[in-house]
Amino acid sequence: MNCRSEVLEVTVEARQVEEAMLALLHTILLHRSTGKFHYKKEGTYSIGTVGTQDIDCDFIDFTFVRVSSEELDRAIRKAVSEFKDALSSDGMGQISLEFYQKKKSRWPFSDECIPWEVWSIKVNMVNLANEQERQICREKVGEKLGEKVINVVEVINRHEYLPKMPTQSEVGNVFDTSLKDVQPYLYKITYQITDSLGTSVSTTMRRLIKDTLAL
Amino acid sequence: MDSDLSPQDKKDLDKFIKFFALKTVQVIVQARLGEKICTRSSSSPTGSDWFNLAIKDIPEVTHEAKKALAGQLPGIGRSMCVEISLKTSEGDSMELETWCLEMNEKCDKDIKVSYTVYNRLSVLLKSLLAITRVTPAYKLSRKQGHDYVILYRIYFGEVQLGGLGEGFQTVRVGVVGTPVGTVTLSCAYRTNLAFMSSRQFERSAPIMGIIVDHFVDAPGGNPRPINMGQPCNYRAPDDDDGGALGVQDSQEVCTTSFSTSPPSQLYASRLSYQPAPAGGATEFNTNQGLHAGKEVGMVLAPGADVHLTVENAPNTPSSSGDEEGLLQSGEGRSVSPSDPVESLNAFTRKVGAFVNKPSNQITGGLDLPFAAFAPRGLDSEENDPMVNPPDSPPSQSPLQASLHSQGSDCSGQQDDFVMVDFRPAFSKDDLLPMDLGTFYREFQNPPQLASLSLHTSSQSMADDLDSLPEKLRVYEKNIDEFDAFVDMLQ
Numbered sequence: 245m246n247c248r249s250e251v252l253e254v255t256v257e258a259r260q261v262e263e264a265m266l267a268l269l270h271t272i273l274l275h276r277s278t279g280k281f282h283y284k285k286e287g288t289y290s291i292g293t294v295g296t297q298d299i300d301c302d303f304i305d306f307t308f309v310r311v312s313s314e315e316l317d318r319a320i321r322k323a324v325s326e327f328k329d330a331l332s333s334d335g336m337g338q339i340s341l342e343f344y345q346k347k348k349s350r351w352p353f354s355d356e357c358i359p360w361e362v363w364s365i366k367v368n369m370v371n372l373a374n375e376q377e378r379q380i381c382r383e384k385v386g387e388k389l390g391e392k393v394i395n396v397v398e399v400i401n402r403h404e405y406l407p408k409m410p411t412q413s414e415v416g417n418v419f420d421t422s423l424k425d426v427q428p429y430l431y432k433i434t435y436q437i438t439d440s441l442g443t444s445v446s447t448t449m450r451r452l453i454k455d456t457l458a459l
Numbered sequence: 460m461d462s463d464l465s466p467q468d469k470k471d472l473d474k475f476i477k478f479f480a481l482k483t484v485q486v487i488v489q490a491r492l493g494e495k496i497c498t499r500s501s502s503s504p505t506g507s508d509w510f511n512l513a514i515k516d517i518p519e520v521t522h523e524a525k526k527a528l529a530g531q532l533p534g535i536g537r538s539m540c541v542e543i544s545l546k547t548s549e550g551d552s553m554e555l556e557t558w559c560l561e562m563n564e565k566c567d568k569d570i571k572v573s574y575t576v577y578n579r580l581s582v583l584l585k586s587l588l589a590i591t592r593v594t595p596a597y598k599l600s601r602k603q604g605h606d607y608v609i610l611y612r613i614y615f616g617e618v619q620l621g622g623l624g625e626g627f628q629t630v631r632v633g634v635v636g637t638p639v640g641t642v643t644l645s646c647a648y649r650t651n652l653a654f655m656s657s658r659q660f661e662r663s664a665p666i667m668g669i670i671v672d673h674f675v676d677a678p679g680g681n682p683r684p685i686n687m688g689q690p691c692n693y694r695a696p697d698d699d700d701g702g703a704l705g706v707q708d709s710q711e712v713c714t715t716s717f718s719t720s721p722p723s724q725l726y727a728s729r730l731s732y733q734p735a736p737a738g739g740a741t742e743f744n745t746n747q748g749l750h751a752g753k754e755v756g757m758v759l760a761p762g763a764d765v766h767l768t769v770e771n772a773p774n775t776p777s778s779s780g781d782e783e784g785l786l787q788s789g790e791g792r793s794v795s796p797s798d799p800v801e802s803l804n805a806f807t808r809k810v811g812a813f814v815n816k817p818s819n820q821i822t823g824g825l826d827l828p829f830a831a832f833a834p835r836g837l838d839s840e841e842n843d844p845m846v847n848p849p850d851s852p853p854s855q856s857p858l859q860a861s862l863h864s865q866g867s868d869c870s871g872q873q874d875d876f877v878m879v880d881f882r883p884a885f886s887k888d889d890l891l892p893m894d895l896g897t898f899y900r901e902f903q904n905p906p907q908l909a910s911l912s913l914h915t916s917s918q919s920m921a922d923d924l925d926s927l928p929e930k931l932r933v934y935e936k937n938i939d940e941f942d943a944f945v946d947m948l949q
Contacts, residue, residue, distance in 0.1 A: 275589075312513075
């Protein structure tokens with residue numbers, strides 16, 4: 245199947261990068277997480293409950309909703325923080341959240357990871373000279389993030405391809421079952437940095453933040 | 460056609476839609492209570508959390524919703540609407556947004572009710588959670604308190620958007636197709652809050668224009684009464700939005716002078732007072748004894764610790780030359796009372812938006828108190844596009860008129876100049892204080908790019924072409940240098 249790809253672009257100040265990324269990534273994951281599955285006999289299952297939490301940003305006039313899961317939040321923060329550290333003060337970068345399915349292959353081939361949805365968030369960093377500009381930036385970025393959230397919601401509510409609900413044996417190929425309280429679709433976060441000269445990608449790093457154990 | 464739908468499916472679908480409607484109302488109302496919402500995830504299903512989401516049920520809200528639905532379900536032509544409005548402490552009110560849960564005829568026969576529809580409704584609720592934090596009313600609701608409260612009203616039937624004013628925007632939260640129709644959830648929100656600001660202005664005659672913005676600034680401390688007076692037919696249970704309402708002044712909100720700068724600066728004169736370094740912010744009433752230029756010293760003397768600085772008013776950056784003068788004279792240096800005229804000169808140097816050119820005004824300014832700080836909109840700084848937008852906000856004119864009138868009797872004008880400046884720490888920069896409104900106005904009319912002006916571009920193009928062979932020769936000569944440079948980069 246074709247992988248659905250969406251690109252969002254934001255321009256932020258250095259100290260806003262983390263919160264902006266958290267806001268967008270958590271908004272996406274809110275829609276791409278379910279409660280924990282509990283399989284019963286006869287192939288039926290019940291689903292746990294997902295709680296939500298409002299998070300106010302400190303450097304942006306914005307509030308976003310995320311899933312109430314400390315584990316998930318930690319994982320996302322870790323990835324965002326690495327991304328932020330890699331970004332230079334006025335560079336550009338892109339962080340990608342990819343949802344994938346695992347397809348088991350016969351030995352000796354390792355499992356394939358087939359993406360079905362990729363969200364790329366392009367970040368342009370700016371340096372601001374004074375507090376006045378920063379204040380303006382707070383509000384502008386807040387508005388922009390609001391627009392991005394609306395974009396995300398629009399895409400998700402097209403209800404395009406989603407992996408089929410798996411049987412108990414297959415659940416690890418579709419969902420990340422390692423968390424205690426929620427169950428997002430299998431995802432990975434990667435990022436790329438473009439240095440400020442605009443030359444082609446100078447570093448590409450792949451980090452698998454959460455993955456069910458591959459054989 | 461329900462013939463394709465099994466009775467069980469039909470029953471399930473009706474139940475889903477009913478509870479979806481109730482949960483939608485809960486999400487919307489809870490998002491407007493003014494506090495952050497937090498619910499816990501639970502890995503073991505409790506069986507009572509509809510759509511696998513932990514959404515609390517506030518009993519009064521459920522009661523109101525059920526009352527409005529009166530046993531019916533949202534259907535074609537029968538929409539469920541939640542109207543959010545703002546009501547001030549004086550009793551004025553204004554509709555802010557209307558959330559509509561509608562059903563249209565487009566059916567999706569093949570969809571599985573118990574599974575796909577349910578999951579999609581769950582996703583739609585999550586989207587609603589996200590979108591309720593994004594519309595302008597969210598910020599207003601977070602700041603509700605003793606100046607205004609946010610109210611809700613649920614009604615069923617035809618959607619009424621007339622109360623939202625002109626130019627309202629609509630955002631669609633999402634749709635879910637079902638065998639009996641497509642469920643649509645959307646929000647129409649007001650964008651035109653300007654009438655509030657003009658009302659506000661009539662009451663208190665601020666010195667500068669009101670900036671209309673959607674988003675509310677951080678609370679300052681300017682207790683101006685609001686006078687909206689818009690007729691609003693609604694009955695809303697006031698108590699339901701009680702919750703934990705923080706005490707906030709929302710003056711800035713209601714005035715819609717949603718300036719980004721600290722609110723006091725909006726209304727403050729161009730004269731602003733730096734807090735004494737020792738203590739906290741020292742608020743200074745410029746009305747105190749500032750009768751004539753000569754008496755400037757008197758203002759300073761009583762507050763010996765107060766350092767008088769004339770700084771740019773937030774919306775009125777001065778030209779750079781003036782800034783330097785100001786910085787020298789300002790910046791925490793106490794102006795000696797013994798030299799009031801010089802002091803006046805010193806701080807008229809740093810001119811804010813509404814200050815006339817100092818060289819012209821110093822002598823004239825001495826006659827009229829605050830004339831030095833008069834709106835400078837009339838003599839706009841043609842050289843500096845940053846300084847003043849071409850259109851002065853209309854609200855300036857009454858004040859300008861009063862200042863430029865020959866009024867030697869200044870006491871009335873002094874009343875207009877009561878300004879209390881709040882200067883929160885780190886709130887603005889000395890160099891270029893500017894709030895969003897000014898920023899926007901200025902950059903609406905940027906100066907023409909030199910390279911775009913026609914007569915020079917053609918010339919330079921020709922020049923460029925002519926000089927190309929020459930340049931190429933030079934570059935070829937230096938080719939080794941360039942190669943070395945490239946190697947260095949790699």
